[in-house]
Amino acid sequence: MSGTTDKISGIANEAVGKAKQGVGSAVGSEKLKGEGAAQELKGDAQKAVGDAKNAVKSGANKAADAINKKL
Numbered sequence: 001m002s003g004t005t006d007k008i009s010g011i012a013n014e015a016v017g018k019a020k021q022g023v024g025s026a027v028g029s030e031k032l033k034g035e036g037a038a039q040e041l042k043g044d045a046q047k048a049v050g051d052a053k054n055a056v057k058s059g060a061n062k063a064a065d066a067i068n069k070k071l
Contacts, residue, residue, distance in 0.1 A: 003053030010046030013039050 001009070020036030023029075 003050040003057060006046050006050030006053060008050075010043040010048075010050060013043030013046060015043075017041070017043055 017036045017038070017040030020039060021033050022036075024032030024034075024036055
């Protein structure tokens with residue numbers, strides 16, 4: 001997956017996780033609240049991976065641009 005795809009998946013998982021937690025609170029389901037919290041954390045991790053991939057790609061592009069200018 002690309003960095004952007006990871007970030008989008010992360011945002012979606014965070015949103016679904018928050019929604020599950022809200023529904024779990026509304027109906028009194030600790031299980032659903034726990035699942036929501038876990039999914040939200042998964043989303044946070046996916047976003048971090050996406051940011052890292054984008055940072056590496058950006059650094060590689062800058063290095064390649066610097067090399068090409070010297071040629």
